[in-house]
Amino acid sequence: xxxxxxxxxxxxxxxxxxxxxxxxxxxxxxxxxxxxxxxxxxxxxxxxxxxxxxxxxxxxxxxxxxxxxxxxxxxxxxxxxxxxxxxxxxxxxxxxxxxxxxxxxxxxxxxxxxxxxxxxxxxxxxxxxxxxxxxxxxxxxxxxxxxxxxxxxxxxxxxxxxxxxxxxxxxxxxxxxxxxxxxxxxxxxxxxxxxxxxxxxxxxxxxxxxxxxxxxxxxxxxxxxxxxxxxxxxxxxxxxxxxxxxxxxxxxxxxxxxxxxxxxxxxxxxxxxxxxxxxxxxxxxxxxxxxxxxxxxxxxxxxxxxxxxxxxxxxxxxxxxxxxxxxxxxxxxxxxxxxxx
Amino acid sequence: xxxxxxxxxxxxxxxxxxxxxxxxxxxxxxxxxxxxxxxxxxxxxxxxxxxxxxxxxxxxxxxxxxxxxxxxxxxxxxxxxxxxxxxxxxxxxxxxxxxxxxxxxxxxxxxxxxxxxxxxxxxxxxxxxxxxxxxxxxxxxxxxxxxxxxxxxxxxxxxxxxxxxxxxxxxxxxxxxxxxxxxxxxxxxxxxxxxxxxxxxxxxxxxxxxxxxxxxxxxxxxxxxxxxxxxxxxxxxxxxxxxxxxxxxxxxxxxxxxxxxxxxxxxxxxxxxxxxxxxxxxxxxxxxxxxxxxxxxxxxxxxxxxxxxxxxxxxxxxxxxxxxxxxxxxxxxxxxxxxxx
DNA sequence: CTTTCCAGTTCACTGGTTACA
DNA sequence: TTGTAACCAGTGAACTGGAAA
Numbered sequence: 001x002x003x004x005x006x007x008x009x010x011x012x013x014x015x016x017x018x019x020x021x022x023x024x025x026x027x028x029x030x031x032x033x034x035x036x037x038x039x040x041x042x043x044x045x046x047x048x049x050x051x052x053x054x055x056x057x058x059x060x061x062x063x064x065x066x067x068x069x070x071x072x073x074x075x076x077x078x079x080x081x082x083x084x085x086x087x088x089x090x091x092x093x094x095x096x097x098x099x100x101x102x103x104x105x106x107x108x109x110x111x112x113x114x115x116x117x118x119x120x121x122x123x124x125x126x127x128x129x130x131x132x133x134x135x136x137x138x139x140x141x142x143x144x145x146x147x148x149x150x151x152x153x154x155x156x157x158x159x160x161x162x163x164x165x166x167x168x169x170x171x172x173x174x175x176x177x178x179x180x181x182x183x184x185x186x187x188x189x190x191x192x193x194x195x196x197x198x199x200x201x202x203x204x205x206x207x208x209x210x211x212x213x214x215x216x217x218x219x220x221x222x223x224x225x226x227x228x229x230x231x232x233x234x235x236x237x238x239x240x241x242x243x244x245x246x247x248x249x250x251x252x253x254x255x256x257x258x259x260x261x262x263x264x265x266x267x268x269x270x271x272x273x274x275x276x277x278x279x280x281x282x283x284x285x286x287x288x289x290x291x292x293x294x295x296x297x298x299x300x301x302x303x304x305x306x307x308x309x310x311x312x313x314x315x316x317x318x319x320x321x322x323x324x325x326x327x328x329x330x331x332x333x334x335x336x337x338x339x340x341x
Numbered sequence: 342x343x344x345x346x347x348x349x350x351x352x353x354x355x356x357x358x359x360x361x362x363x364x365x366x367x368x369x370x371x372x373x374x375x376x377x378x379x380x381x382x383x384x385x386x387x388x389x390x391x392x393x394x395x396x397x398x399x400x401x402x403x404x405x406x407x408x409x410x411x412x413x414x415x416x417x418x419x420x421x422x423x424x425x426x427x428x429x430x431x432x433x434x435x436x437x438x439x440x441x442x443x444x445x446x447x448x449x450x451x452x453x454x455x456x457x458x459x460x461x462x463x464x465x466x467x468x469x470x471x472x473x474x475x476x477x478x479x480x481x482x483x484x485x486x487x488x489x490x491x492x493x494x495x496x497x498x499x500x501x502x503x504x505x506x507x508x509x510x511x512x513x514x515x516x517x518x519x520x521x522x523x524x525x526x527x528x529x530x531x532x533x534x535x536x537x538x539x540x541x542x543x544x545x546x547x548x549x550x551x552x553x554x555x556x557x558x559x560x561x562x563x564x565x566x567x568x569x570x571x572x573x574x575x576x577x578x579x580x581x582x583x584x585x586x587x588x589x590x591x592x593x594x595x596x597x598x599x600x601x602x603x604x605x606x607x608x609x610x611x612x613x614x615x616x617x618x619x620x621x622x623x624x625x626x627x628x629x630x631x632x633x634x635x636x637x638x639x640x641x642x643x644x645x646x647x648x649x650x651x652x653x654x655x656x657x658x659x660x661x662x663x664x665x666x667x668x669x670x671x672x673x674x675x676x677x678x679x680x681x682x
Numbered sequence: 683c684t685t686t687c688c689a690g691t692t693c694a695c696t697g698g699t700t701a702c703a
Numbered sequence: 704t705t706g707t708a709a710c711c712a713g714t715g716a717a718c719t720g721g722a723a724a
Binding site for chain 1: 704705706707710711712713
């Protein structure tokens with residue numbers, strides 16, 4: 001790098017005033033003589049001076065930065081969620097420090113939190129989905145921290161603020177729609193059931209089937225190894241091989257549903273006439289594939305927005321009210337009816 | 342927030358040594374007595390001390406943070422690219438400060454750069470695609486900065502480091518594949534042509550058609566308003582309405598191609614027998630839709646990785662060699678043959 | 683007796699802000 | 704209206720006092 005950055009002292013020297021006066025101009029304080037202010041402002045613009053947020057954060061004890069820990073940037077869900085967080089962050093004057101892993105199993109949460117703390121983040125959004133017991137560390141680690149946390153896509157726990165899509169309701173509305181359309185033997189191709197979200201969606205199917213007096217048969221239920229189209233393809237094949245009577249399936253997410261559609265084609269089944277397929281997510285392609293996919297839309301961008309605004313609220317609560325008692329924020333999904341069901 | 346963060350002075354006080362000694366332990370310096378080191382380390386662990394990167398960055402003049410300016414988090418391309426950047430950043434010990442806009446037309450690049458400079462970023466990756474003249478500011482603004490820049494997905498310019506997929510070669514290999522398969526009347530559904538990438542892909546089609554002595558007719562070329570499936574659907578409809586003789590199309594990206602497939606179905610055309618369709622991107626669904634999509638794969642994750650490692654190199658060049666002369670790094674795409682062509 | 687090494691301290695400094703004069 | 708001093712959290716450089724070469 002060529003030269004050092006322009007500092008407040010350099011500006012002050014050039015203007016023939018103290019650094020303090022420059023600081024006042026930068027922060028829009030009133031107690032500066034108009035002509036002094038104009039002169040200083042001119043020098044600031046000309047020299048391209050930018051105050052250091054590092055120095056400022058250090059002094060004020062607020063960095064206006066939030067950490068986001070997540071999994072799977074590049075996947076539909078995480079990237080939309082992050083987009084929502086970033087958008088809201090810009091609006092609220094925060095910068096985002098993302099720490100996205102490639103594995104949903106975060107090996108050492110305390111280390112990641114420690115790293116973010118080194119950056120003086122004002123708060124942390126934990127956007128790693130709840131899988132198996134990958135959230136067990138929370139009880140011991142989080143209470144020790146002096147910054148607020150918001151958790152995404154996990155089951156609510158006492159004293160924690162969580163923001164999640166209502167996956168259970170989504171499963172219910174999907175299943176009810178299939179039933180309303182006259183389907184009776186409805187299969188379930190669920191996501192990996194160590195995922196909380198997969199279990200919730202499955203529970204929605206299960207309860208709705210029972211509430212409507214329909215057979216809830218273990219033969220109707222298959223589970224993907226992951227959420228991929230390949231998994232959906234395999235599950236669907238297995239299901240169709242043993243259950244030719246089936247007339248509809250509720251699939252854990254759209255990728256799997258796309259795989260399931262492929263299998264249905266290969267079996268010579270017409271969707272939705274021979275078998276209806278209903279997904280979850282509403283990926284951008286869902287409206288354009290053949291047949292277009294009926295699905296449960298989850299508004300992940302607004303999930304991210306909500307997480308950030310909630311974190312902002314927690315950051316600004318009075319010390320006296322700390323730690324906060326936590327809150328479970330639930331966002332309702334929406335059924336999007338297209339051709340496949 | 343409840344209590345203040347633990348500082349080096351507190352640790353020092355508890356250990357009965359100076360802050361400097363603690364600093365040495367934290368930084369793994371050798372000139373500390375083993376028993377002193379152990380004692381200090383124990384206190385650090387127990388108190389959960391994390392050194393402040395803010396203070397450290399301020400002092401050392403290096404923040405180990407890079408700014409990433411991009412457009413359209415949530416879209417396939419940008420999120421994969423960012424994923425690559427973040428992955429490589431973790432490996433190289435950088436943190437990423439993303440500044441993702443919702444519009445590809447950045448209204449005030451200087452302001453965004455200024456903001457990142459306030460955070461003392463060591464360098465900036467500009468991942469906004471080149472559209473119209475949205476990169477004109479570069480010539481005047483960039484030379485004034487004392488941190489290095491790497492630009493993604495733009496035409497190379499003198500003294501600038503750029504990393505881009507070889508879209509022209511991608512267009513060539515796509516078109517050549519269609520020709521090799523016996524297609525002769527090959528249409529082009531290009532992306533919005535104010536995008537540099539769209540023009541490059543189109544140029545690959547054009548040159549390859551000519552090189553093979555095929556008709557390059559303006560009637561064969563249609564342009565999407567954007568890169569969406571809806572745009573692909575519309576273009577394909579318009580093309581088929583005026584050119585029933587067409588036997589293949591090269592489409593600007595996979596989303597548009599998915600839209601084009603939908604239109605082909607609606608016209609009762611069989612893909613690839615009546616008309617072949619070839620996309621660009623290789624989105625995850627491409628292998629699973631019907632018919633599975635032959636496409637040009639661009640490895641965006643490695644694009645992001647490469648951008649970061651190049652930026653790292655620029656950050657570490659000697660001051661004497663600054664400013665660097667720039668370099669055009671080109672990443673080759675790859676043809677993925679499936680059913681649609 | 684001088685030089686070097688060692689463990690550790692003191693001081694100045696990073697870039698800015700708050701309190702006070 | 705403006706300046707001065709202290710401070711945020713940490714680090715590089717110079718330095719201290721004593722032991723070993």
